[in-house]
Amino acid sequence: MSSIIIVILITLGTLFVLLAAIGMVRMPDTYLRISVTTKAATLGVGLLLVSSAIFFNDLSTTSRALVIILFVLLTAPVSAHLIGRASYFMGVKLWYKSVMDDLHGKYQKKTHVLKSEIDDTPGDNVMHDKTENGNEDEDELK
Amino acid sequence: MTLNDYISFVILPVLGFSILLIFYRFFKGPSIADKIIALDLLITTGIGIIAVYSIVHGRSTFMDTAMILALIAFLSTVAFSYYIEKRNRKK
Numbered sequence: 749m750s751s752i753i754i755v756i757l758i759t760l761g762t763l764f765v766l767l768a769a770i771g772m773v774r775m776p777d778t779y780l781r782i783s784v785t786t787k788a789a790t791l792g793v794g795l796l797l798v799s800s801a802i803f804f805n806d807l808s809t810t811s812r813a814l815v816i817i818l819f820v821l822l823t824a825p826v827s828a829h830l831i832g833r834a835s836y837f838m839g840v841k842l843w844y845k846s847v848m849d850d851l852h853g854k855y856q857k858k859t860h861v862l863k864s865e866i867d868d869t870p871g872d873n874v875m876h877d878k879t880e881n882g883n884e885d886e887d888e889l890k
Numbered sequence: 891m892t893l894n895d896y897i898s899f900v901i902l903p904v905l906g907f908s909i910l911l912i913f914y915r916f917f918k919g920p921s922i923a924d925k926i927i928a929l930d931l932l933i934t935t936g937i938g939i940i941a942v943y944s945i946v947h948g949r950s951t952f953m954d955t956a957m958i959l960a961l962i963a964f965l966s967t968v969a970f971s972y973y974i975e976k977r978n979r980k981k
Contacts, residue, residue, distance in 0.1 A: 762901050797956075831927060
């Protein structure tokens with residue numbers, strides 16, 4: 749009985765990890781890839797760890813698996829936010845089909861302060877233009 | 891088909907194929923942020939592979955390694971993003 753549950757959980761986890769890898773290749777933009785990393789891979793790895801906890805069925809392995817799941821759940825959003833902020837300052841452009849950019853002109857280049865409205869010092873604001881064409885992979889090498 | 895056969899011949903090759911796909915993005919990635927994200931996802935997938943491998947071999951000691959890898963993934967991503975941001979601020 750427990751082996752059926754293990755097979756279901758492990759198949760679902762592997763599918764989510766595979767979907768995260770495919771999204772890592774196919775997504776057109778750095779920010780979309782960050783969203784893939786922080787959602788699908790976290791769910792997939794959590795399912796795999798839960799299945800190993802069910803397989804061993806003792807206290808020490810279950811507690812270790814739960815600690816790893818808790819740690820991944822806590823740290824994945826933090827690291828995604830940090831790398832997204834750094835790549836926004838670095839000048840990584842948005843996809844050309846992106847609808848809106850809420851941070852447009854609100855970060856300051858020198859002080860890295862986030863203001864709640866567009867500041868009137870246009871030389872100091874971080875502004876991104878979208879990439880012009882569909883050639884999304886070759887144009888932002890910095 | 892036992893559980894060990896299913897894991898060894900279906901699950902582990904699929905996970906290895908996803909590792910290959912992430913490696914493609916890790917080598918190609920247009921900006922350095924893509925490479926850092928791919929490294930993070932590589933280590934996260936490695937945690938899942940370690941969990942599956944401990945089921946195949948029946949040794950729960952491998953989970954300690956997975957815990958250390960989770961710690962290292964978080965620390966490396968934080969350090970990389972901190973230094974990238976600092977480099978751009980000085981310029």
